[in-house]
Amino acid sequence: MIEVTNLHKGFNGEEILKGITTTFDRGKTNLIIGTSGSGKTVFLKCLLGLFTPEQGAICYDGSTYSELSEEQQRDLREQMGMVFQGSALFDSMTVEENVMFPLMMFTKQKKDDMLERVHEVLNRVNLENANNKLPSEISGGMQKRVAIARAIVTRPKYLFCDEPNSGLDPRTAIVIDNLIKEITEEYDITTVINTHDMNSVMEIGEKIVFLKNGYLEWEGDKSQIFKTDNKAVTDFVYSSNLFKKVRDAQIKRL
């Protein structure tokens, strides 16, 4: 579980996050949504320990980040997996080498043990017969599976995903969403996903945090998001192509 209290973060005197308070439960897919420039990426980077907030606290299963020693902060960061936008695989490394990379960086395991773990996670993300391929030789959906395998290979307690669906066709996007949800439940991970995608909200939005201009404007789950009368949220929901059609049909019937 991650508990965020009164988080403030700015740059060069401009405040970007303006006092965010929320919680992200373990074993759940938590989504951060909001309009462009609302501070979603800055928030995710604060959760990853990449940005230091000016005020407020982030507490990971009882450990408040700012109260930890540098060594403890490093240990905590090693318990975090990250799926980057666009997958961010190493082009010159094979699928197997990409997934093994965090194990080589952060553990002192024997090569055979590392390989066994790599094959285990590649199987889990249903990626067979691609171990020796380069990223350029596999599809975008397969690259995303490799990125997920690489993010979970060290058995992280926290998984952060930045726009995991960007660049994927809608069908593949749903498969990837559900894979992340299944992994979150199976391994009891606290997962936080930054997304623009209303399909993801519908599919896996167990907790949704909506940011607007650096404020937490609304939070709830995927059933509540269609019942809220918060205008910023309804504008966002119905600006997606999928729901524009639904709304237009409703207006026509009136």
Ligand SMILES: Nc1ncnc2c1ncn2[C@@H]1O[C@H](COP(=O)(O)OP(=O)(O)OP(=O)(O)O)[C@@H](O)[C@H]1O
């Ligand atoms: N390192 C930085 N230095 C200065 N300003 C920054 C930095 N990172 C982000 N910002 C500013 O913070 C604001 C919020 O940016 P952020 O990337 O978090 O938005 P976002 O909600 O993720 O948008 P998008 O959906 O378009 O990716 C923007 O005005 C951006 O210019």
